[in-house]
Amino acid sequence: MTPEHQRRFTAFVAAEVAVCAAALVLVLLREGSDAFAGTRLVDLLVLCILAIIAEVLAVEFADRVTVTAANLPILLAMVFLGPAPAMIVAAVAGLWACWRESSVQIAAFNAANYVFPALLGALAFQSLQTSLAIPLDRVTPQLLLGGAVAAVVYEFTNLGAAGVGVYLAYGRQPRVYWRDELGPFLRSLALLTGVGLMVAALYALAGIVAVVVLFLPLFASQYTFQLLVREKQHLGRQKRLTEQYLEMNIGLAAAMIVLLDSKDHYTARHCAAVAMYCRDMGTALGLPEAQVEALHLAGLLHDLGKVGTPDAVLGKEGRLDEVEWESIHEHPMKGAEVLSHLVAYRDVADIVQYHHERLDGSGYPLGARGGEIPESAKILAVADSYHAMTSDRPYRHAMSSFEALKVLRYNAGKTYEALYVETLAQILRDKDLAYRDGTSTDFMDEYERGRVSLRLRGAVFEAAAEAAADAADGGAPAAVTGTRSV
Ligand SMILES: [Fe+2]
Numbered sequence: 001m002t003p004e005h006q007r008r009f010t011a012f013v014a015a016e017v018a019v020c021a022a023a024l025v026l027v028l029l030r031e032g033s034d035a036f037a038g039t040r041l042v043d044l045l046v047l048c049i050l051a052i053i054a055e056v057l058a059v060e061f062a063d064r065v066t067v068t069a070a071n072l073p074i075l076l077a078m079v080f081l082g083p084a085p086a087m088i089v090a091a092v093a094g095l096w097a098c099w100r101e102s103s104v105q106i107a108a109f110n111a112a113n114y115v116f117p118a119l120l121g122a123l124a125f126q127s128l129q130t131s132l133a134i135p136l137d138r139v140t141p142q143l144l145l146g147g148a149v150a151a152v153v154y155e156f157t158n159l160g161a162a163g164v165g166v167y168l169a170y171g172r173q174p175r176v177y178w179r180d181e182l183g184p185f186l187r188s189l190a191l192l193t194g195v196g197l198m199v200a201a202l203y204a205l206a207g208i209v210a211v212v213v214l215f216l217p218l219f220a221s222q223y224t225f226q227l228l229v230r231e232k233q234h235l236g237r238q239k240r241l242t243e244q245y246l247e248m249n250i251g252l253a254a255a256m257i258v259l260l261d262s263k264d265h266y267t268a269r270h271c272a273a274v275a276m277y278c279r280d281m282g283t284a285l286g287l288p289e290a291q292v293e294a295l296h297l298a299g300l301l302h303d304l305g306k307v308g309t310p311d312a313v314l315g316k317e318g319r320l321d322e323v324e325w326e327s328i329h330e331h332p333m334k335g336a337e338v339l340s341h342l343v344a345y346r347d348v349a350d351i352v353q354y355h356h357e358r359l360d361g362s363g364y365p366l367g368a369r370g371g372e373i374p375e376s377a378k379i380l381a382v383a384d385s386y387h388a389m390t391s392d393r394p395y396r397h398a399m400s401s402f403e404a405l406k407v408l409r410y411n412a413g414k415t416y417e418a419l420y421v422e423t424l425a426q427i428l429r430d431k432d433l434a435y436r437d438g439t440s441t442d443f444m445d446e447y448e449r450g451r452v453s454l455r456l457r458g459a460v461f462e463a464a465a466e467a468a469a470d471a472a473d474g475g476a477p478a479a480v481t482g483t484r485s486v
Helices: 003-036 039-056 071-081 083-098 104-132 141-170 174-206 208-263 266-284 289-301 304-308 322-329 331-340 343-353 375-389 401-411 418-429 443-457 459-474
Strands: 059-061 065-067
Touching: 003 083, 003 104, 003 141, 039 071, 039 083, 039 208, 059 208, 071 083, 071 104, 071 141, 071 174, 071 208, 083 104, 104 141, 141 174, 174 208, 208 266, 208 304, 208 443, 266 289, 266 375, 266 418, 266 443, 289 343, 289 375, 289 443, 304 331, 322 331, 331 343, 343 375, 375 401, 375 418, 401 418
Parallel strands: none
Antiparallel strands: 059 065
16 A cells, blocks of 8 residues: 555544534434333344354355355344444454454444444334334335345445455455456345345344244355365465466476586477477377377477587597597486486376387387387487488588488388378478478477477366365355445
């Protein structure tokens, strides 16, 4: 809150509290001892207790909607007990709801937002009662009409004052606030009017004891709803933690590739291009979405193991000797080992481990053949070899896309799976030069895509949270959305 907003809000709260206090004094002066006569005092006490229990069981969810049955005792007080008792029940409920607020000012505003609407609702009912001669000891259309009017006045005043308060406190346009609150407001109004009139009819026919009996199952359902919402919040926290964990995982792997790129500038560019070809090949082959995502990530991280390869070997211009080849041959295993420790990458680790294996067993590090090699690793091998051949390397110049495809086709069925060679050839056919030589993307672009995919892997938690939310939504049979607060 800015100092200007603070000042205006303070003035508004002071005015609202003063109006409530003055109205209470005026009503008490006007009604005198009638205000709390006879059995009404017992009823007032019971309604206050019911309002407190309703507030204790209130559940806040979706950040701004509170589910509480406290409006029902307030409505009964507005209709059957009059303005002063209605204000007292509203004040008890409001103060109980607000005592946890760290700001006295906001607590006072929210409490006044229970009391002021209750006063206006009770006065509206009173004027109708006078003009229509509404009896309070039996159910008549006039009684129900008066109750509905009191509920509508209460809800509209509450929404209106909350909008003004939010504007004064935070500068948010009341029109926007009211538009955003319209859904919860209409639900609240419909429930307060519907359930409230039923409770009012019961009170008129059978008195306060029957109302208490009715409130027992209402509170039980509200308690169940509270448990469901807590469960949902727990799942929400779990989902956030999972997302953070997945983010951390991919962030860690990306940091390793960036580290590798600082040793060998070619690597990050190469990984990005291979990831792009892998994704497009997986999609063209009609693979399941999860497999395409794993393939894309594997492309992005397939040379991670080269972090452990000496710089002299990575940048060597001449032929590699036997020892140097050995250190190169270790990189699929090293990369797979790092990834296997990260739970989100276990399926990716397998692809990385086999990406230099060849159909005829001439690859490394295991010399695996044909069916021993995962299909995704065979796809990655084609994309990897194609981009390696079409890139300038310290020991040779780049081949053209046409020449590289010729080499791949020559080896199709021997070292590379023919179907995957043709899939890549089909994809490249109508693409521009930037795509063909892998410069149409970069590591950060592909990294972002991988990050989004990993987020989606957390969807299982989201689905569980959604299921709990649905259960919670369906499990609030008699709850009434309550007074809006700032
Ligand atoms: Fe590799």
